Amino acid sequence: MRAEPSVLHLDMDAFYASVEQASKPSLRGRPVVVGGTGLRGVVATASYEARRFGVRSAMPVAQARRLCPNAAYLHPRFSLYREVSVTVMELLGALSPLVEPLSLDEAFVDLAAGPLGSGGRPPRALECRRVGRDIRSAIREATGLGASVGLAGSKMLAKIASERAKPDGLLLLEPGTERAFLAPLPVRVLPGVGPATEATLRRAGIATAGEAVAAGHAELVRLLGQAHGSGLHDLSRGLDDRPVVAERDAKSVSVEDTFAEDLTDRARVRWEVDRLAGRCVSRLRAAGRSGRTVVLKVRSHDFTTVTRSETLRGPTDDPAVVKEAAARLLAGVDTITGVRLLGVGVSGLADFTQEDLFAQSGWGRGVEPGGTETAGERGAGPGSGGAPDGRPPEEVAARRWLPGIDVTHPEYGPGWVQGSGVGRVTVRFETPESAPGRVRTFAVEDPELTPADPLPLPGAPTGGPASAARD
Known part of the structure; x- marks a missing residue:
């Protein structure tokens, strides 16, 4: 363990929910729950207003609704969360070349490897504290969001310190105080x-x-x-000599969905597998990677989970190849009793693709090598050019009005879906920089209401006072 508190752990406070509050003025100061919005959904993040009612991450949404029925229950918008995460990680990168991201909203920073340690001596506690204060201020200015910071001589202690500093605080463990700090804490806090x-x-x-x-x-x-x-x-005893590692190489890329009702129609199951394979490849390509092993995960109505995998002759990022492999794996799984969850993943990652695609992709059997996006990847059913019920893929994508997603209207401008049902969709029209907006209701088929990309956060949100930074 270091003799100075130069390991910084930063954790964004209730990250997904805080981003939603920052981008939706009408939700600031209100309980917000982000996660699956169906009957079998799970809470990903709850705002601190919702946590006062007992709502916690990983809790079934049905239970959360009973505890906090007046909260806003929103579908996650990962594209916006990733944009905000990039901004935060760039700010951390200015502190040190050794930044170890743990997730979109959490990272370790080795301050001794950055400008603070460039003088040939370990950084002092006061200097580390100043950096911790400055980074929290910089994040709030750039994103409008609060962050908690822990500073200590090891990764374990820095992480525990940031947890104890929540929400929106900073805790530095002075050298020599570590064992006294740890002693009364429950053993569960230890890794x-x-x-x-x-x-x-x-x-x-x-x-x-x-x-x-x-x-x-x-x-x-x-x-x-x-x-x-x-x-x-x-x-x-507080002893943890793990270094801060800048590169954390992902071992796999995967996506999965839990369904509100068990899937018993084999064609629907195949369509969902095809769709998940397309999403998986999109993530794979976004990361600039390829993979050699395709993995299928099927969870039945009784929570029995079956995993099947197929290793290809070489790594690929071709959606046609991954979809064909996933379909072959599905053919060997019995789904007649009902499917609760499906997942498709790719492991054995590499930074290159298999040159000889002809033997793998089925070229010559109506599948183009190189893998341009197919109808199934856009939400269409296999072989049908649309969903299992015959609707075109554009309609499937455009008319799924999930609460929280962004929309736009030629007369009212940008807004977000508050809810839908019985052929109607309710939209609140507001932007991150506006006052709380008005609510209007449309028919779900209204051609003037269309999905939109999230608007960027403007920095410190308007419409409410920022929480006071504490130390």
Whole structure:
């Protein structure tokens, strides 16, 4: 562990929900829940206003609605979240070349590897604190969003510190105070301690990090085994020598959907697999990667999950190849009892594609090599040029009015969907820089109402005071 608090952990506060509040003036200060909006949806993020009612990440949306019925339940807009994430990561990159992103809204930064450590001496605690304050201010100015920062001598302690600083705060662990800070905390805060390990330790009378230290190395090894016990003994004393690593190479790319009702129609299942394969390849190409192994995941109505994979002769980013492989894998899976979830992934990633596509892509059997987007990738059914019910792909994409998505109207301008049903769709017309907008209702088939791209965040949002930064 370092002698100075030069490891910074930044965590954006309730990221998805905060982005939605910043871009929708009418939602500022109101409970917002982002996630799946169907009966089987799961909460991805809840705003702090919603958390006061007990809503938490990974909770079924149906349960969240019972706890907080007046919240705005929104479909995620990942394209906007990625744009905001890029802005945040660029600001972190100015602090150090060693930035380790953990997700769109979370990253470690090694301040000693940046300008703060360029003088040949470790950065002092006061300097690290100043950088932590400045980066939070810069993020708020650039995005209008709050962020929490932890500063410590190790990654583990910095992450725990940022969690304790939430929301919108900063906590720096002064050198020499780490063990006193950890001692009263529950063992669950330590990396690698899940429900099973926590239960084992509790049965032995060990509930906090301090009690784990007091139990000693031999007792922890007896309870948990050599590797896990030794590791926990070090972590409970604050010892963590993991470096901040700038490159975290993804091992796979995948997408999956959970359906509101079990799918029993084989043609519909095949269509959904085809659609997911197209989305997976789009992500693969966006990352500039290719893959060699196609993976299919099928979860039945009783939560039984089957995974099948096929390894190709070489890596590819051809949507036709991935779709054909996924279809072959599906042919070997029984879906007659009903499908709750489907997923398609690609692993064995590489930075190049297989040159010999002819043997893989089916060229000569009506499939173009190189993989231009097919009807199935745009939402069409296999072989039909449209959805299983015969609708064209444009109609499938344009008329799925999910709550929270962006729309535009030639008379009223940009807005977002509040809800839809019984042939009607309700839209609130406002922008990130406007006052809360008016609500209007349209027929779902109204040709003047069309989907739109998200508007960028303008910086600090208008319409409400920014939360006070605290230290």
